[in-house]
Amino acid sequence: MAVTSEMNSDNANYDIEPVLLNLGPQHPSTHGVFRIRALLDGEEVVDVEPVFGYLHRGSSKLAEERSYTQVITLTDRLDYLSGMTNNLAYVRAVEALAGVGVPERAQYLRVMTAELMRIASHLMALGFLINDLGAWVTPLMHMFREREKVLDLFEMICGARITFSYMRIGGVSHDLPPGFDVAVNGFLDDFEDRVAEYERLLLENEILVSRMKGIAPLTGERAIECSVTGPNLRASGVNFDLRKQAPYEVYDRMNFDVPVTQNGDNWDRMWVRLQEMKESAKMVRQCMAELPDGITRTEADFFIRPPVGEVYSGIEATKGELGFYLVSDGTIAPYRCGIRAPSFINLTVLRELCIGWKLADLIVNFGTLDINVGEVDR
Amino acid sequence: MALFGAGAIKGLMVTLGYIRRKPFTTQYPEDKLEQSPRFRGNTFVWYEERCTGCATCAKGCPLGIIRIVTHPEPHSQVGSDYHVDVFDIDTGRCMFCALCVEVCPYDALHMGGDFEQASYGREDMVISVEDLKAMPKKPRTQFRPQMEMIGHTGKDELEEHEAGRWSL
Ligand code: SF4
Numbered sequence: 065m066a067v068t069s070e071m072n073s074d075n076a077n078y079d080i081e082p083v084l085l086n087l088g089p090q091h092p093s094t095h096g097v098f099r100i101r102a103l104l105d106g107e108e109v110v111d112v113e114p115v116f117g118y119l120h121r122g123s124s125k126l127a128e129e130r131s132y133t134q135v136i137t138l139t140d141r142l143d144y145l146s147g148m149t150n151n152l153a154y155v156r157a158v159e160a161l162a163g164v165g166v167p168e169r170a171q172y173l174r175v176m177t178a179e180l181m182r183i184a185s186h187l188m189a190l191g192f193l194i195n196d197l198g199a200w201v202t203p204l205m206h207m208f209r210e211r212e213k214v215l216d217l218f219e220m221i222c223g224a225r226i227t228f229s230y231m232r233i234g235g236v237s238h239d240l241p242p243g244f245d246v247a248v249n250g251f252l253d254d255f256e257d258r259v260a261e262y263e264r265l266l267l268e269n270e271i272l273v274s275r276m277k278g279i280a281p282l283t284g285e286r287a288i289e290c291s292v293t294g295p296n297l298r299a300s301g302v303n304f305d306l307r308k309q310a311p312y313e314v315y316d317r318m319n320f321d322v323p324v325t326q327n328g329d330n331w332d333r334m335w336v337r338l339q340e341m342k343e344s345a346k347m348v349r350q351c352m353a354e355l356p357d358g359i360t361r362t363e364a365d366f367f368i369r370p371p372v373g374e375v376y377s378g379i380e381a382t383k384g385e386l387g388f389y390l391v392s393d394g395t396i397a398p399y400r401c402g403i404r405a406p407s408f409i410n411l412t413v414l415r416e417l418c419i420g421w422k423l424a425d426l427i428v429n430f431g432t433l434d435i436n437v438g439e440v441d442r
Numbered sequence: 443m444a445l446f447g448a449g450a451i452k453g454l455m456v457t458l459g460y461i462r463r464k465p466f467t468t469q470y471p472e473d474k475l476e477q478s479p480r481f482r483g484n485t486f487v488w489y490e491e492r493c494t495g496c497a498t499c500a501k502g503c504p505l506g507i508i509r510i511v512t513h514p515e516p517h518s519q520v521g522s523d524y525h526v527d528v529f530d531i532d533t534g535r536c537m538f539c540a541l542c543v544e545v546c547p548y549d550a551l552h553m554g555g556d557f558e559q560a561s562y563g564r565e566d567m568v569i570s571v572e573d574l575k576a577m578p579k580k581p582r583t584q585f586r587p588q589m590e591m592i593g594h595t596g597k598d599e600l601e602e603h604e605a606g607r608w609s610l
């Protein structure tokens with residue numbers, strides 16, 4: 065029997081069954097090996113279930129068999145788009161446990177590299193978001209170009225582009241190489257133009273506005289209830305940033321604003337990231353200007369043995385609050401190493417963000433949450 | 443209501459703007475990018491004369507992929523002279539973190555800058571002591587600030603007496 069439009073328009077006569085759609089684990093929009101089971105009623109999403117674990121490497125368990133310094137190499141691989149902040153969160157936890165001080169110059173270097181990392185990570189978040197919106201890889205390549213320059217800077221400092229292992233317990237592993245200030249200032253000058261270009265391309269784009277404004281709002285109360293942190297929380301109108309609320313390293317000396325928006329929709333989540341990149345660039349400039357002389361590392365043993373005890377220490381990483389919970393039994397390896405991964409906890413709200421919206425919005429919601437699967441599964 | 447097609451024209455203006463910029467990409471196998479002096483490639487530079495066989499590097503490696511076998515030199519007058527028989531680095535599992543380079547107390551092991559070490563099998567990726575002896579001695583300055591002080595950029599060969607921190 066031929067189906068006519070009149071028959072389709074009257075759904076009441078038919079028994080509509082929701083369709084279970086499997087997205088991933090190998091799907092270009094899942095940013096890694098991530099699977100979403102979506103229950104669809106036509107185009108509309110009825111239920112969403114994130115399925116993860118495909119990238120599980122057992123980082124917490126591996127850490128129990130390695131000395132404290134060796135664990136730094138594992139933290140590079142948690143959120144592989146922001147290795148510096150992972151390093152920083154971990155070494156800060158060990159320093160709190162062992163009572164190791166950090167020289168001032170090293171603190172500045174830590175802040176500078178963490179902010180460069182934030183730029184690189186947010187660039188990837190925005191680039192892949194536009195990729196998810198259907199523009200495919202042309203705009204993504206623009207973001208890759210800028211990230212490439214940040215990675216070049218990291219290669220100058222520590223010799224690696226992704227797996228840095230730059231931070232050390234009691235400081236950083238390398239001082240700045242000769243010629244670094246010229247390179248970083250060249251990048252920053254260029255980057256201001258580039259951000260202006262991105263703003264023009266993104267914020268004035270009709271497709272982006274209509275696909276993102278007002279889509280999937282998250283209220284501030286709900287975000288707090290679900291322990292959402294990072295740019296996603298600040299997009300929902302909650303002014304909470306560990307760099308301001310509990311300043312670590314030299315963030316209390318940095319002049320920067322925390323961008324906060326009120327709607328919590330996809331548009332705001334993107335906008336907050338765009339603005340944060342500008343603030344980070346400002347902080348990198350300030351760090352280079354105020355960089356004091358001195359040593360970059362205190363003498364801490366390679367096989368350090370912190371006293372018996374436990375510690376939790378969190379920092380504002382690129383995706384949210386990244387915390388490490390370490391238990392020491394006095395040996396050279398941690399007895400327990402727990403990781404509070406922001407990507408994993410931000411996933412809590414994915415289900416309620418997607419229900420009631422279209423399937424095409426699901427991909428965008430997932431993109432603006434900025435999940436890194438390496439960190440979700442650890 | 444915006445003019446129909448205004449967005450497309452705006453997009454093309456961006457394309458036009460890019461015409462006068464130089465391309466950022468390189469044609470890889472023909473053009474190669476310069477690596478920074480600290481670059482961690484996937485080879486190692488090892489000076490036999492500097493190495494005492496102390497195996498600190500093997501202990502410092504997070505993955506335990508360095509295997510060292512030594513025996514005392516029979517003709518040696520002092521007991522500290524060991525001959526390195528086996529120095530296997532399984533680069534198939536190595537993550538090039540340079541912790542082995544950091545902990546080497548005699549500046550005998552350094553990172554190399556080569557990054558084209560593809561092979562057909564995992565067993566070919568194990569660097570043996572013969573390979574280490576034969577490799578060009580072009581150490582990178584990773585964890586070797588003394589090399590940066592003498593202006594070494596990782597492109598030239600360094601003699602074994604120039605690689606150490608006491609040779610300045
Ligand atoms: S670079 Fe790292 S993983 Fe490779 S041998 Fe050295 S310590 Fe081990």
Ligand code: SF4
Pocket residue numbers: 492493494495496497498499500510545546547548549550551
């Ligand atoms: S390379 Fe260095 S750490 Fe390794 S055995 Fe030789 S001297 Fe010791």
